[in-house]
Amino acid sequence: MRHITLSQAVNEAIAEEMRRDLTTFLIGEDVAEAGTPFKVLAGLVEEFGPERVIDTPIAEPGFMGIAVGAALTGSRPIVDLMFGDFLYLIMDQLCNQAAKAYYMSGGKLNVPLVLRTNLGATRRSAAQHSQSLHALVAHIPGLKVAMPSSAYEAKGLMKTAIRDNNPVVILEDKLMYNDKAPVPEEEYLIPFGEAHVKRAGTDITLIATSSMVQVCEAAAETLAAEGISAEVIDPRTLVPLDEATLIESAKKTSRVIVVDEGHQSYGITGEIAGRINEKAFYHLDAPVLRMGAMDVPVPFSPALEDITVPTPEGVTENARKLMSGEMIHAA
Amino acid sequence: MADTKTNTEDFMRMYRQMVRIRVFEDNANQLYLSAKMPGLTHMYSGEEAVAVGICEALTDDDRITSTHRGHGHCVAKGADYKQMFCELLGKEEGYCRGKGGSMHIADQSHGNLGANAIVGGSMGIATGSALRAKLQGSDDVTVCFFGDGATAQGLLYEVMNMAALWQLPVIYACENNGYSEYTKTEEIAAGSITARAEAFGIEAFTVDGQDVLAVNDLSQKLVARARKGEGPFFVELMTYRYHGHHVGDINRDYYREKEEEAIWKEQRDPIVNFGKWLSEEGIASAEDLKAMEDEIRAEAKAAVDYALSAKYPDESEVDMHVFAPTDPATLRPGA
Numbered sequence: 001m002r003h004i005t006l007s008q009a010v011n012e013a014i015a016e017e018m019r020r021d022l023t024t025f026l027i028g029e030d031v032a033e034a035g036t037p038f039k040v041l042a043g044l045v046e047e048f049g050p051e052r053v054i055d056t057p058i059a060e061p062g063f064m065g066i067a068v069g070a071a072l073t074g075s076r077p078i079v080d081l082m083f084g085d086f087l088y089l090i091m092d093q094l095c096n097q098a099a100k101a102y103y104m105s106g107g108k109l110n111v112p113l114v115l116r117t118n119l120g121a122t123r124r125s126a127a128q129h130s131q132s133l134h135a136l137v138a139h140i141p142g143l144k145v146a147m148p149s150s151a152y153e154a155k156g157l158m159k160t161a162i163r164d165n166n167p168v169v170i171l172e173d174k175l176m177y178n179d180k181a182p183v184p185e186e187e188y189l190i191p192f193g194e195a196h197v198k199r200a201g202t203d204i205t206l207i208a209t210s211s212m213v214q215v216c217e218a219a220a221e222t223l224a225a226e227g228i229s230a231e232v233i234d235p236r237t238l239v240p241l242d243e244a245t246l247i248e249s250a251k252k253t254s255r256v257i258v259v260d261e262g263h264q265s266y267g268i269t270g271e272i273a274g275r276i277n278e279k280a281f282y283h284l285d286a287p288v289l290r291m292g293a294m295d296v297p298v299p300f301s302p303a304l305e306d307i308t309v310p311t312p313e314g315v316t317e318n319a320r321k322l323m324s325g326e327m328i329h330a331a
Numbered sequence: 332m333a334d335t336k337t338n339t340e341d342f343m344r345m346y347r348q349m350v351r352i353r354v355f356e357d358n359a360n361q362l363y364l365s366a367k368m369p370g371l372t373h374m375y376s377g378e379e380a381v382a383v384g385i386c387e388a389l390t391d392d393d394r395i396t397s398t399h400r401g402h403g404h405c406v407a408k409g410a411d412y413k414q415m416f417c418e419l420l421g422k423e424e425g426y427c428r429g430k431g432g433s434m435h436i437a438d439q440s441h442g443n444l445g446a447n448a449i450v451g452g453s454m455g456i457a458t459g460s461a462l463r464a465k466l467q468g469s470d471d472v473t474v475c476f477f478g479d480g481a482t483a484q485g486l487l488y489e490v491m492n493m494a495a496l497w498q499l500p501v502i503y504a505c506e507n508n509g510y511s512e513y514t515k516t517e518e519i520a521a522g523s524i525t526a527r528a529e530a531f532g533i534e535a536f537t538v539d540g541q542d543v544l545a546v547n548d549l550s551q552k553l554v555a556r557a558r559k560g561e562g563p564f565f566v567e568l569m570t571y572r573y574h575g576h577h578v579g580d581i582n583r584d585y586y587r588e589k590e591e592e593a594i595w596k597e598q599r600d601p602i603v604n605f606g607k608w609l610s611e612e613g614i615a616s617a618e619d620l621k622a623m624e625d626e627i628r629a630e631a632k633a634a635v636d637y638a639l640s641a642k643y644p645d646e647s648e649v650d651m652h653v654f655a656p657t658d659p660a661t662l663r664p665g666a
Binding site: 023025051052056057059061062063064065066067068069070071072073074075077092093096097101102103104105106107108109110112141142144160163164165166186187188189191 | 467
């Protein structure tokens with residue numbers, strides 16, 4: 001099978017869907033000739049023209065609101081938000097308008113819209129261009145949230161997102177744009193709400209999102225050499241969440257670590273750990289561990305930034321402690 | 332009154348729609364005062380000529396976005412009393428199955444994309460609806476209603492900039508009722524309101540919002556031009572809010588004098604003045620107009636009685652409509 005980058009995968013998914021459905025269009029800052037700073041959208045304006053690949057002024061709430069209005073009236077916009085950190089700028093349009101329209105109208109108005117943005121630290125971009133804010137949107141009823149962990153997921157989830165009749169936030173890890181993975185030539189879609197068991201195991205479950213899947217796969221490799229069999233599961237979508245697959249794995253292995261790049265407090269790791277505690281409590285041999293990003297603004301200095309996010313070494317060490325029965329308490 | 336070439340039917344429909352708004356609000360206010368309505372609401376009384384003058388220039392294919400003070404827009408765009416009162420009371424037969432209430436009534440069958448409880452929250456939506464029209468080659472026009480208070484929101488400037496750059500068929504209708512919630516507009520808006528739009532190269536107009544024919548005349552012209560791709564436009568409509576910011580805002584001497592309210596009600600009322608003009612022109616007698624109002628009041632009473640005894644949504648509806656369904660067949664490869 002051919003290998004393509006995550007960036008190419010996203011580009012292909014959008015191009016295929018824009019060919020398939022003429023009501024789709026791309027809108028955002030520097031999406032046309034520039035193809036975004038990450039060049040993910042390069043070439044699309046040449047194929048679809050400036051009417052469907054629309055460069056906007058630097059006005060995130062404005063173009064987000066415009067996309068909501070277009071979606072409410074029969075278009076299917078794909079909104080490009082250059083950095084996930086800018087979610088704070090568009091919260092009213094996303095959370096008060098897009099997320100609630102279907103419910104508030106009693107099912108009469110819906111908002112088929114994709115908001116594609118990114119997450120991920122360790123790019124030396126400091127506190128306002130490095131955040132992983134998916135927990136903010138996953139908290140809001142009415143928004144679906146997808147987090148691809150490789151080029152394969154990036155393509156399949158994007159295609160599903162564009163065809164979904166609801167607002168979908170899809171967050172790509174900006175450090176993974178050049179990572180290659182096998183991606184079939186033929187068309188495929190990845191359904192929402194279906195977790196993927198990346199690596200089967202029997203001793204401990206590592207539930208990981210986005211780039212943390214790579215981190216956990218590396219940890220699993222090290223653990224395997226030590227005789228510990230780790231299962232790595234990627235939920236792929238946070239909303240809807242495939243709780244059944246996660247619970248089933250927790251019951252099987254009896255030990256779980258949840259790894260995510262969002263801040264640890266009040267985040268995804270706590271949510272998933274809570275569900276496992278509620279539904280697999282009597283099967284557990286150890287407390288479910290959370291590993292998120294540190295609860296600090298992302299620092300600029302590489303010496304500091306690198307210690308704020310979970311690493312393969314950190315996951316490996318925590319897995320060993322869980323396996324040895326060592327009780328772990330938060331500092 | 333403006334010199335508008337139109338016919339008797341149009342005049343009578345405009346009068347009827349204004350009375351329908353006033354009567355709706357009188358009933359809504361009574362529901363609140365008699366504690367029969369959950370929550371609270373914002374009265375449109377006094378501003379009827381704005382919604383009616385504009386919406387009478389639109390078709391069902393044209394869209395509007397509305398505000399927290401939205402009953403007038405909703406009625407003017409063609410909504411039905413019964414479904415509106417049911418919505419106000421949180422009943423299953425309401426426009427939104429009781430899930431929206433006064434501040435979120437949407438009636439997409441007449442092109443009303445919904446009231447919005449965030450001041451200025453619908454400016455993007457209206458502009459996006461206009462972008463959709465342009466992209467899809469449709470000639471419908473979208474009117475964005477908002478108040479003078481909403482001109483303080485930054486979103487307006489972001490979307491007017493894009494609407495002007497892209498020549499979108501949207502009309503920004505600023506209902507200047509003199510008050511931004513509990514504060515005089517002059518205390519919250521520096522400079523000129525129309526100049527804000529003109530800065531983007533948008534043609535801006537000021538019109539007497541108590542004169543339904545003047546509003547309608549201007550709206551007809553702007554809607555026709557917007558259909559031809561000459562938009563966007565901005566209109567400031569000078570009007571007045573008879574009630575407080577909301578129905579519970581009763582003691583408002585600290586920000587507005589009773590004498591001022593009396594002048595607007597006694598001298599500038601859009602319904603009374605239009606009624607006088609209709610009589611003077613020999614279009615309808617005072618008796619005809621009274622009979623029309625009586626008929627509308629009877630219809631409203633019946634709708635209120637119906638809504639009061641209508642059933643609430645079943646509890647099973649509480650988690651319905653969080654997500655719209657997506658046909659699984661569309662998610663297959665090759666679909």
